[in-house]
Amino acid sequence: MAIxxxxxxxxxxxxxxxxxxxxxxxxxxxxxxxYSIYEIVSYSGVKSIxxxxxxxxxxxxxxxxxxxxEPASYPNKSIEPYVRNNNEQIPLRFNELETIIAKNxxxxxxxxxxxxxxxxxxxxxxxxxxxxxxxxxxxxxxETVTAFFEKTFNKEAGIPMTDxxxxxxxxxxxxxxxxxxxxxxxxx
Numbered sequence: 001m002a003i004x005x006x007x008x009x010x011x012x013x014x015x016x017x018x019x020x021x022x023x024x025x026x027x028x029x030x031x032x033x034x035y036s037i038y039e040i041v042s043y044s045g046v047k048s049i050x051x052x053x054x055x056x057x058x059x060x061x062x063x064x065x066x067x068x069x070e071p072a073s074y075p076n077k078s079i080e081p082y083v084r085n086n087n088e089q090i091p092l093r094f095n096e097l098e099t100i101i102a103k104n105x106x107x108x109x110x111x112x113x114x115x116x117x118x119x120x121x122x123x124x125x126x127x128x129x130x131x132x133x134x135x136x137x138x139x140x141x142x143e144t145v146t147a148f149f150e151k152t153f154n155k156e157a158g159i160p161m162t163d164x165x166x167x168x169x170x171x172x173x174x175x176x177x178x179x180x181x182x183x184x185x186x187x188x
Contacts (some may be wrong), residue, residue, distance in 0.1 A: 065171075065179060
């Protein structure tokens, strides 16, 4: 059975990173609340990948999609995400995000479209309970990503399962529509 996903840095150490087309999902969890940031990066046509002090740098173009989980108790909910404290910040405004309000009043905020990264990007080394996973381009990729987000939204971010399912489907829909290696994104 093919491996669907693997720890990014382990895949790098074992020379199992896809060079043609891949997806990396990183998490950044708050240590004192359910506040969570996810970054999904799609890439293709890698020229080189190398380890740095802070993470793994890919010499290629990529697209990055941000997802923000904001618990109901978050005190700075009126502050635009792009001007929040460094560890709570994503480079987007409220009007650039689709928002799902969960039954427990938590918010799942998903970028309406990814940001382009030209020539290179770096995936930071995870610390604490954070992670960085590479997802392989297999026929069931989008089902795997949906199941992954459904589980992590529910277990890690405290989103009720009904809303976790709705949010994970929306994330995957945006990934599939805007980061699926078609059109001007790749020559294939």
